[in-house]
Amino acid sequence: MAILQLSPTHSQFSCHLQPPATSDRGIVFHEKVRYLKALKVKPEKAFRLNPTLRSSPLAALESVTRCLYSLGVPRAAMGRLLDMHPMLLTCDPYSQLYPLLDFLLHEVSIPFPDVHLCILRCPRLLVSSVDDQLRPTLLFLRELGFCGPHSLTCQTTVLLVSSLEDTLLPKMEFLKSLGFTHIEVCNMVVRSPGLLTLSVEKNLVPKLEFFLKEMNGDVAELKRFPQYFSFSLERKIKPRFWMLRQRGMSMPLEDMLKVSDGGFNARLLELRFNTLQFGIGQ
Numbered sequence: 001m002a003i004l005q006l007s008p009t010h011s012q013f014s015c016h017l018q019p020p021a022t023s024d025r026g027i028v029f030h031e032k033v034r035y036l037k038a039l040k041v042k043p044e045k046a047f048r049l050n051p052t053l054r055s056s057p058l059a060a061l062e063s064v065t066r067c068l069y070s071l072g073v074p075r076a077a078m079g080r081l082l083d084m085h086p087m088l089l090t091c092d093p094y095s096q097l098y099p100l101l102d103f104l105l106h107e108v109s110i111p112f113p114d115v116h117l118c119i120l121r122c123p124r125l126l127v128s129s130v131d132d133q134l135r136p137t138l139l140f141l142r143e144l145g146f147c148g149p150h151s152l153t154c155q156t157t158v159l160l161v162s163s164l165e166d167t168l169l170p171k172m173e174f175l176k177s178l179g180f181t182h183i184e185v186c187n188m189v190v191r192s193p194g195l196l197t198l199s200v201e202k203n204l205v206p207k208l209e210f211f212l213k214e215m216n217g218d219v220a221e222l223k224r225f226p227q228y229f230s231f232s233l234e235r236k237i238k239p240r241f242w243m244l245r246q247r248g249m250s251m252p253l254e255d256m257l258k259v260s261d262g263g264f265n266a267r268l269l270e271l272r273f274n275t276l277q278f279g280i281g282q
Helices: 010-016 025-039 043-049 058-070 075-084 086-090 093-106 112-121 123-127 130-144 157-161 164-176 182-191 193-197 200-214 219-224 226-230 233-246 253-257 261-281
Strands: none
Touching: 025 043, 025 058, 025 075, 043 075, 043 086, 058 075, 058 086, 058 093, 075 086, 075 112, 075 123, 086 123, 093 112, 093 123, 093 130, 112 123, 112 157, 123 157, 130 157, 130 164, 130 182, 157 193, 164 182, 164 193, 164 200, 182 193, 182 219, 182 226, 193 226, 200 226, 200 233, 219 226, 219 253, 226 253, 233 253, 233 261
């Protein structure tokens, strides 16, 4: 699919980017302010973080919003994206946005109807360099096993904006430090990609310590259920574990965490009933 067929022609953009007919800069400025407010972008923040915006014609902003719309981003969501990254307001779609589309379609193999979902889930894609950031990370992830049936989807393209040196590699090394081989760690992160988005110090280490010290867990169980690290320690892991301990019961990690609160309570009742029934039978 040719990218230029998905967007207005370059000549159309060029004519829209001509200086406004009016020479009154005050009027032009207020028009931009109204346009930003209509998009639900905070003008003060946008002008502060993107000084170029003051001298840019309104047509430049309009070309960016048309481009995002052509990628499938609904107008209702544009304000959040542009307010988060005001530098996009004055970017050149042909040098920044359409190359991203080409990369997602032809290298990551994201279906076009899912492209906007990638962007909405991870707006940083819009401001990340394809050559310097996204493509090298894609190659690294494919080496880990994110290919074939485990290829990136609109739910996991968030990994593409992660730094290899500061984010991905430290998490791989942390998991290896638990005694897992490189292949075992690759299998873990492919099964639970969220592991690569979690902070080692604030997330992985506290959960590991609780699992080993309080739950007396076996690291081998983490290999079978690496999703353990993806659950909230304070809101789910600790409360459910203490409920089990108070009743003198235990469950495999997957049974303890994967079900809803209602399902967990039902399993507690079932375990208690089975325990009582076993005691009566004796």
